[in-house]
Amino acid sequence: MLDKLRIALVLLIIGAVSGTLIWGTHTLTYDRIQENRARARLAVYVEMFPELDVLDGMLFEEVTQGLVQQKITMRNAAGDLIGYAFLGSDTNAFGFIDVVIGIDPSGKIIDVIITDHSNTETYVRPLVANYFENFQGQDITDVNYDANTGATQTYTSVQRIIEAAKLLVAGDPVLEAYQSLFTTVERYEAVQTFSAGDAGTVEEVSLYDNSDDLVGTVYTGVITYEDETFEMGFAVNADETFAGIIFFDEAAQEAFASAVAAFDTFKDVDLEAIDLDTLDDEARINVLKDFASGLLRILLLDDEELARLLQFDFNAARAGESSVPESERLLETFAIFDEEDAFSSQVYIGETDGYGSNPIEMWIVIAADGTIKNYAIVDHNETDGLGDIAFDAMEILLGEENTDNYNQSDAYTGATVTGNAVRAFIDDALADFNERTGD
């Protein structure tokens, strides 16, 4: 025991002395290293913009969105705009990579330079030598990338930074869509995703101005019209009044222009006071009405418990008593009753062991007629890609609302463990359901 303590003490002392020495050296050299780095970046800017007025010609702007951290407006000694530089960084499997992208005032790329990185030098050097020249002269809003560079990770990072810079130049179409309703929006942030009955899965997105104050919220989702799907958003002002309907695609904006205009009659109206029945009975308006009614039902609920139940079953009015089924996978079950107090469905919540015995948290809702009505994977640690294959396959099968379909194992070949885990959960839930209903 004493020996072990001695070893620990010696290692502790060596570690402490080492740490102190490194800290001291770091403190001593920090300012100088920062100066060197700044000088190196300045050299890059001068290389890109030979006419640059290095004393007064640079305007630095911090950028908070995407992989680009800084936008620098470049001017010559006469004060004329000579271009922009974007300073961005990304992290890939091999480490970090810092990139400077220089463009001229017309948006043509002057050069792309890697200023610092921890990727494998053997790959980075030929990549820069052979492929970076291709960027020069290209329009940043429409860059042609090389497919096989031999340094996929590094090149993908550079590509991602260029795409982020492109959004700053050409504008982010999603942000622009939000700005069409909320002119002061500077950034947006997805807050949560929830199920809203007829509106399907809805994502709540918060919109902020440049002082970081909330200016509104948009609930985005997908609607289907004549077998085509469209991404849209239901916008709400910060004071909980209706702001408008947004479409993210230009073609959809045109196609639904009259329907959107019909909804504009509710502009600045309290959400509670919106009466969808006053709208015309027209196909496109009806699609939007279905989305709005599903969403409003959730948004206007004061009752948190009911809001939770509606995620499982949109007919829910109240839940029955909760119990614990016999299956190890099923942790909780309860019945849901509709407004007429008739049994609507049975909810099963639990965990099933996925790949490497990692738990997959999920729930499933079985309707009164024994069909699978709804389900969700709440959390999982399955391998990216493989797990998704299984989950996507399950979603498609369960979308058919056919309890037999989920058992088709071929649908998730390649992710057998995950697929079987989800299937076992559903088997247990159905067995318990059949026992309860006496089938």
Place this chain on the structure above:
Amino acid sequence: MAANVAKKTAKKTPGQLANFTKGFIKENPVFVFLLGLCPALAVTSTLETSLGMGLLVVFVLVLSNIVVSLIKNFIPKEVKIPSYIVIISTFVTMVGLLTEAYAENLFESLGIFIPLIVVNCLILGRAESFASKNNVVSSAIDGLGMALGFTFALMLIGVSREFLSTGAIAYGEYLPLGVSGSIFNFDTHLFNMAVFGGPAGGFIVIGVILAILQAIDLNKKKKAEIARQKMIEEKKRLALERKRKKELESAGGQA
């Protein structure tokens, strides 16, 4: 008493001198033990980068040898190697930061090979085989001698490669000398063999230098062998003469 001390000192001096000089030729880490070949191949495209890497190794090897020798009795043997690694990596981190601050061109040029000094077997080898068994002064001298020997080897490779690939030997490009230029510059295509600037050139130059050193060594051994053979033959001849003389004497006696 004073005479004894003088005797001891007099005895030690040549020992420390040999300890210092052994790293240059007799026990040169690169050319004899083939240690630290990774930086010897990777950073020796110019004389300055070779010298730069050599100086960093001098700093790390001398200090790590001193520290290891100082605390050798306190380190439990179970954690000997991890402790050495921590000590070495501390000095490497320090030297890395100092290089980035005061010799940024050298830092850029040496790149990943600065942190890789931690795993240079020369440094860990000297800590384990010498510093952990000897006193501080001997360890410091051994570290200095070995590191300078390593530097000498790197510079020899570097100067050959730079000359063959560029026809010139530049200064002030990587080291913060304050001035820059070329020691000499043969502006001819004869010395413009780019292959010597790359890793292949490193292998070729090291190979040629090793071959020359081997040839010199073999030649020396051959000469020594010839001398030995001559000596043996001479001894044999003398013995034969003595034998014959004895035989003649005994034959004369009988007559």
